[in-house]
Amino acid sequence: MGAWTATWLFPAICRPCGDPGMRDMDLCPACYRELPRNACACLRCAEPLPARGLLCGRCLRDPPAFDSVCAPWLYAPPLDWLIQELKFGGRIASGRLLGQLLARRLQRRTPAVDLVVPMPLHDARLRERGFNQATELARPVATSLGLPLDCTSLIRVRPTARQAGLPLARRAGNVRRAFAVRRPLDGLRLAVVDDVLTTASTARSVATALKEAGAARVEIWAVARAGRDGGPRAPGHHTHAHAADGGSG
Ligand SMILES: [Zn+2]
Numbered sequence: 001m002g003a004w005t006a007t008w009l010f011p012a013i014c015r016p017c018g019d020p021g022m023r024d025m026d027l028c029p030a031c032y033r034e035l036p037r038n039a040c041a042c043l044r045c046a047e048p049l050p051a052r053g054l055l056c057g058r059c060l061r062d063p064p065a066f067d068s069v070c071a072p073w074l075y076a077p078p079l080d081w082l083i084q085e086l087k088f089g090g091r092i093a094s095g096r097l098l099g100q101l102l103a104r105r106l107q108r109r110t111p112a113v114d115l116v117v118p119m120p121l122h123d124a125r126l127r128e129r130g131f132n133q134a135t136e137l138a139r140p141v142a143t144s145l146g147l148p149l150d151c152t153s154l155i156r157v158r159p160t161a162r163q164a165g166l167p168l169a170r171r172a173g174n175v176r177r178a179f180a181v182r183r184p185l186d187g188l189r190l191a192v193v194d195d196v197l198t199t200a201s202t203a204r205s206v207a208t209a210l211k212e213a214g215a216a217r218v219e220i221w222a223v224a225r226a227g228r229d230g231g232p233r234a235p236g237h238h239t240h241a242h243a244a245d246g247g248s249g
C-alpha cells in the first residue's frame with residue numbers, strides 16, 4: 001500500500017486537539033509550535049537550567065562519556081501522556097508520532113552518525129511489556145534520517161528497578177554496569193535513542209559501555225528531558241491534562 005493510499009484512508013488527526021494533522025503526522029502545526037521546549041539547558045546533558053550557555057554542576061564535576069544530548073522538549077503535556085500511552089498503554093502509534101517529531105528536529109543539523117541504537121530493555125522487562133518503546137521511537141528516526149538501526153549490539157544485562165521509583169542518590173548505582181556490548185564498535189559514531197531522559201545516569205552508563213567497546217562518538221537522542229525531580233510517573237497518575245482527546249482511539 002502506497003503512502004498516498006495510507007494517508008487517504010487514515011487522515012492525520014492531531015492527538016492533542018483533534019484538528020487535521022501535518023502531512024503524515026498526528027499533530028497540527030499549532031500544537032507543534034506549543035510543544036514545551038527545552039530551550040535553556042546544560043550544553044552537555046540537556047538538563048534544564050535557569051540560564052543559557054552553561055554546563056550543569058554534575059557535568060562539570062564528572063563529565064559524562066556521551067558527547068552530546070539532543071532532547072528538544074520537556075517532559076510535560078502533551079509529550080508526557082504520549083510517552084505514557086506508548087510505554088504503559090502499548091500505543092505504538094504514539095511512538096511513531098514521537099519518533100517523527102524527534103527526527104524532524106534532528107534533520108535540521110544532519111547528524112554525523114553511523115548507527116542508531118535503541119536504549120535496550122532487559123529481556124525480563126521486554127517479555128513483560130511485549131515491546132521496547134525505544135525501538136518504536138528509533139525506527140521512524142532511523143528511517144527519516146536514512147541511517148541503519150542496530151537492535152542487537154547493545155544489550156541490558158542486568159534488570160534494573162524503574163529509575164522513576166528510586167531516590168536520586170540511588171539511580172546512578174542502579175544502572176552502573178547494566179549494559180554490555182556484543183561486538184567491537186571501533187571508530188563508529190552511535191546515537192542511542194530513548195523516550196525520556198531524567199537524571200542521565202542511564203545515558204552515562206550506556207555511553208561508558210559503548211566507548212569501552214571502541215565507539216568514537218556517542219550521542220543521546222531523547223524526545224523529552226525531565227528535571228531531576230520529575231520523571232515518568234507510574235500509570236494511574238496518568239492525566240490527560242491539556243488534551244481534548246483527538247478521538248482517534
Ligand atoms: Zn493540535
Ligand SMILES: [Zn+2]
Pocket residue numbers: 042043044045046047055056057058059060
Ligand atoms: Zn549537564
